[in-house]
Amino acid sequence: MEEIVLDVPVQPPTELFLPVPKKFLEDAYKGDDYLVLVGPQHPGSGHMRIILRIKGDVIVEAIPDPGYVHRSMEKLAETRLYIQNIPLFERPAIMDTGNVTLGYVRAMEKALDVEVPERAKYIRVILAELSRIGTHLYDAGILAVFLGHTTGFMWPFALREPIVEAITRISGARITSSFIIPGGIRRDVPWNVLEFVRKTTFVLERRLKSFEKIFIKNPTVIERLKEVGVLSREEAIRFGLVGPFLRASGVEYDLRAVEPYEVYDSLNWEIPVSDEGDSYSRFLVRVEEISQSISIIRQAVNELRRIPEGKVISEDILQEYAEVASADIRGFFFRVFGELTLPLGEFTSLTEASRGTLLYSIISDGESNVPYRARVITPGWYYLKGFMEALRGERLADLQAIYGSFGYFPPEADR
């Protein structure tokens, strides 16, 4: 067979192209304003370009240019088995493994209409809250280094280590655990591991106190974050903020309380809310959420004491393997899930991930074992608009403070 050669030379762009209206650039050059391109290879931008128009030291306008780490996850998902998509969808926010997999799995469970065993539900909550603490600590570290506070960067990263260890003991993987599967979790968690998780929360609590002294209550940090990037309650709703950032502006909205999933309605916890809506309150709300998560984990471990071990995967999913695999899916994984097919229809789940609302929508044609269409909207994408609006009118040096206060994570937003 003759080989067909495609001989079309690639012509890379010769000049820098900016995806903004031409008038925007011309106005900036004519007037006193000047343009500053922050990113994508900037120590304080992440994989995103922010096009800033600056007058003196004040940001007049901020336009984001995201997409530098876009991996077309939604399209990739159409070529993979339903079960293979769990590790795929974990990739956008690997620190937040518990929550992102939980969202996708819950959309599938909605379609399959399976009831998850209670023990599995509690362990899922523990995993989700551990990931939440881990993500909040990660964001606190990034905020600290953006403010030039390197100790505030190193300590949360060291504090993540016990969490990573706990996730390792539960699932066997440090970061990307892929532990939550349709109908339950991969395998039961023994008692000594749960006890380790409970002890970990005490370690965290003690260490967080010293972190509070060096960073959270540090006068220079308060000076930098207070009354910076303020979004009022109305603005926060209008710009579609989600999660802790919406709650920092005084809106008491948490999907775990509004549409309780798993066992969140049977546990005692509060929604931390702040009225200021500035960068510091956005940070404090997440700090407070860490202590709420610690309390949730302790309650869940206590509840698990009374639930007997041995059944963590739903029988509706396992069917003929129900007897051998209900406590441990190992050895039966692809026999159970390989030919998994979702019924015809569109299935949506909303999850409260660490950084806010996480939406999964799966459209199934009812016969193939891959999704017809999958849609993921991550919290980062939701609050990008609010983030850019918060920058307007602030000083150039505040860009990093506001960036850190939002914990914006480009891989998560770009998917």
Add this chain to the structure above:
Amino acid sequence: MNVNGLSGLNELLNELLSLLSMQHFLQNQVSIPLIQPIIDLLLSMPFVGYLVALILWKPMFALLIFPGLGTLMAVLLFIIWFERKLTARIQWRKGPVEILRQAGGVIQALADGMRYFFQEVIVHRDAHKPYFLQFPILIFIPVLLPLLFIPAGSIVGIESPYSLAIAVALISLIPVFIVAIGWASNSRYAYIGTIREAFMYFAYEIPFILAVISMILLYGTADMVEIVEKQNIPGIFLNPVAAFIFFLTTVMATSRLPFEIPEADQEIAFGPFVEYSGIMFGLVMTITYEKMYILALLMSVLFLGGGNGPDIPLLGNLSGVLWLFVKAMAIMVLLSFLRSIYARLRLDQALRLSWNTLMKISLLSLAIGIVANIAFGLGW
């Protein structure tokens, strides 16, 4: 040319030769009883003797050994390593350890410097090439010259009744060079960094100079040798307000946290130095450390009694050197601590602090200086 003129030239030549003679150097020699036998042995050798006499000649010793080039290099090596190690300890890390493991990685900065030497120095298209390459080297003039005026016991490079004023004037030149570096770089971030540097320069320079003037008023002289002699009580107790301002403005002048505003690497990627690479980056990176060394020396002279301290007979003249060194190092170690404690302030916050609070307190320190001069009878 008549005979008289020729003999005049001869006299001049003889005088010049006598200035360069070994005897002239030996008259004003650094005496170190501890290693005197070795020095005597070396002095008796034909050529080496002359070199040793030259190095031990007090002004040359100040230039080459202490507080000059040799100590400056050693301090640079040490303080960069120490700062990294200290920060690492606070942050639950180990810090540099691989290079010279036996000594805990103490020559890490030297290894980094060698690496810089073999890296390419990139001069980007938009830069003003001659200035871009000149200024990082020229900046050593205002960095090294003030060292000559700082007295370490009896060892001093140049004695002058205006030595303090000259040193401060030379130190004030450093930011001008940094602004010039930023201008030659001709890039957006360098431009922002340069403007920040200029703003900070004006903000700290006035309280800094007022604090120095208050000490001149206090001691009644601008000669650093006399200032050290007059300090039976260290200056920090005579005028603590001026000491506080001097310390704070040192933090600002050397771009330490929380005033690391012109260089803010997360905000503007090292500001004026953003375009440098290779050994040029190595040179500009050490500027703030060198400035820190000079200001620490100046602070120990003004406020901590310079080379004053219990005399150690074995060290001879080096006794004063040792005390000055210990005091300066203590200040530098204190400055190193700030890195791991504070976050970076914003430019406008730092400006408000210095133009408002610091300015008021520095005026107060002037008054304290005059009052203390009269009260302690330090005279003019």
